Amino acid sequence: MIRKIIKIDTARCNGCGACAAACHEGAIEMIGGKAVLTREDYCDGLGDCLPACPVDAISFEEREAPAYNEAAVLAAKEKKAAAPCACAGSAAKAIERSDSVAPSSAPSVSALSQWPVQIKLVPMRAPYFDGADLLIAADCTAYAYGNFHGTFIRGRVTLVGCPKLDAVDYAEKLAAVFTENDIKSVTVVRMEVPCCGGIEYAVKRALQACGKDILLNVVTISTDGRIVG
16 A cells, blocks of 8 residues: 655664654664664554654655554554563662762772663662662763763662664653652763764653653763763
8 A cells, every 4th residue: 555654764874773762663673773664564654753863864755565553563562561571680679888888989899779770671660769869871881981880870770771772762661760750860871972862862751751850960971981061
């Protein structure tokens, strides 16, 4: 059938993954660092992914394509939601630490206060979230900034992810965390590279969706390890 469907300009795509995160139907995946429409029958043609793209690499076109299969989309969502995690290392737990172990400036001492840390694995509801100052960091920031634990992790509950490599909608998960828990503040730490904007965008979408007035601070790290914003 001839219908409206999205078109991705792979030459312009910078691989940020924001469109894949914005596509609630799961029609877009990140493959080889580029966004790809892998399931045409999952694309509803409404274009939630268009405003998410920071480089305008997505547009509409009318062409021959399979009809939108809502039943298949819902079934895929249910299957994903019901899938158990077989990894024993993803079990949620708080980590007790004493501030007297080392000064906050000591980068060799871990300041991590909970496990897991990956956005995909963290539970939507956990005791350590209540009253927490939340750190949401792009994976690379901890490698680029030398004293990441002392400056950013200490005193915060930490979540990490990579919008370019994880083909998931962070905004939905984070909105649930914000809604289900009493979060005091959110600090986003991202790299200066354009693709890292996806994690900042997801947090802002989540805050808007949860409807709460939560303090947001965004810190940008340069590729040579400096705070530049």
